[in-house]
Amino acid sequence: MIFLKITDLKKEEIKNLLRSSSALKEKRKKKKTHHKLDDTNIGLFFETPSTRTRISFSVGISELGGNSIFMDQNQLQLARGEGLKDTGRVLSKYLDAVAIRALDHQKIKELAKNSKIPIINAMTKKYHPCQALADLQTIQEYKKDLKNLKFGWIGDGNNVCHSNILANSLMNIKTSVATPKGYEPDEEIIQKAKELGGELKISNEPKEVAKDADVLYTDVWFSTGEKENKSKIKDFSGFKITNELVEIAENDVIIMHCMPIKGREIERELVDSQHSVIYEQAENRLHTEKALLIKLLEK
CATH class of the missing domain: 3.40.50.1370 (Aspartate/ornithine carbamoyltransferase)
Structure with a gap:
């Protein structure tokens, strides 16, 4: 296998x-x-x-x-x-x-x-399927029943985003993704999620994704092998997990990040907040x- x-x-x-x-x-x-x-x-x-x-x-x-x-x-x-x-x-x-x-x-x-x-x-x-498995375990530990949870992704439509979309579709977790224009998940992934019966929404508005979310997830703006550039940093301005977004999510929202944390994509104080499950997720x-x-x- x-x-x-x-x-x-x-x-x-x-x-x-x-x-x-x-x-x-x-x-x-x-x-x-x-x-x-x-x-x-x-x-x-x-x-x-x-x-x-x-x-x-x-x-x-x-x-x-x-x-x-x-x-x-x-x-x-x-x-x-x-x-x-x-x-x-x-x-x-x-x-x-x-x-x-x-x-x-x-x-x-x-x-x-x-x-x-x-x-x-x-x-x-x-x-990044191994990451998606760890993410599912972490969500299950904190939320018990996976079905119909609202999962919000804010940031780049990258490999971790792809694997979470597919994992969530398999496990009946509702997924909303907010990326800057031009950084959406691959169309192939979106179509596969539909084939799996997943409930997936793609937008360019972080607040739409954060509203009533049970899970808020982000990742670095520059993936492995990608050189940093000012143009992308400008594009991603506003696509980070902030206290403002946490306040419009569910009261018991959990915050996830696959690490490493660079600081641009999440307010640092949230990494160590009561909502964060980031280190348990890594374990x-x-x-x-x-x-x-x-x-x-x-x-």
């Missing part, structure tokens, strides 16, 4: 995975060992810098009894022109799974096509990734 996008899982599979993740979280709190993946070797292939994804996968693999092997593209023969076809076939001989972080989503698809082991998307410019990367690895690899 591969996990390249959140829709590679069905709704019931996500529900089961979230239950497993919650159980793993409780076991960790009680310091109970849970070596579900003894004697497995899992490759971590990262083209770009990472804090949460790399460390959460490394720790999760260790806690499950497995071994993680970190691979930098510059240390592999890919840097000297070896193709993904040969790389995928060879890695399949050594490893039990690979989590790969690459800018080009096509590269992950090509590796998966030529591998006989599970391939996990640890982030591309198009999708849940560990638990959902462990649950995912067990699903993909447990014999």
Whole structure:
């Protein structure tokens, strides 16, 4: 099985995975060992810098009894022109799974096509499905029932936005997205959300999205691999989570951010406010990734 996008899982599979993740979280709190993946070797292939994804996968693999092997593209023969076809076939001989972080989503698809082991998307410019799983667990922890919640995204229609739109559509969460003009989510994602029966609204007005929201979510304005520029900063003026927007949301609104936090996209005081679940959200990367690895690899 591969996990390249959140829709590679069905709704019931996500529900089961979230239950497993919650159980793993409780076991960790009680310091109970849970070596579900003894004697497995899992490759971590990262083209770009990472804090949460790399460390959460490394720790999760260790806690499950497995071994993680970190691979930098510059240390592999890919840097000297070896193709993904040969790389995928060879890695399949050594490893039990690979989590790969690459800018080009096509590269992950090509590796998966030529591998006989599970391939996990640890982030591309198009999708960030592991983040979406952690987000669902976090929302469920604070809101209990996911169905018909109002989820408001303010900022760039990027990879995390894409994965949340699709995850929310699968789980019957109502999604509203506010981006500056020209930065909307990809049309392909919007159409897929409709196919899944998702309730999705796209606008250019943050206040429309924030009104009565149960969840307010934002991300950095410049994604991994993107150079900062004054033009985009100007375009995004006003597209940040502020106290003013929180006041028109539900009283118990939760604020989410996948991190890193740059400060432009959210007022800093809100990061540490009673509404923020940002650090719990980051922790849940560990638990959902462990649950995912067990699903993909447990014999």
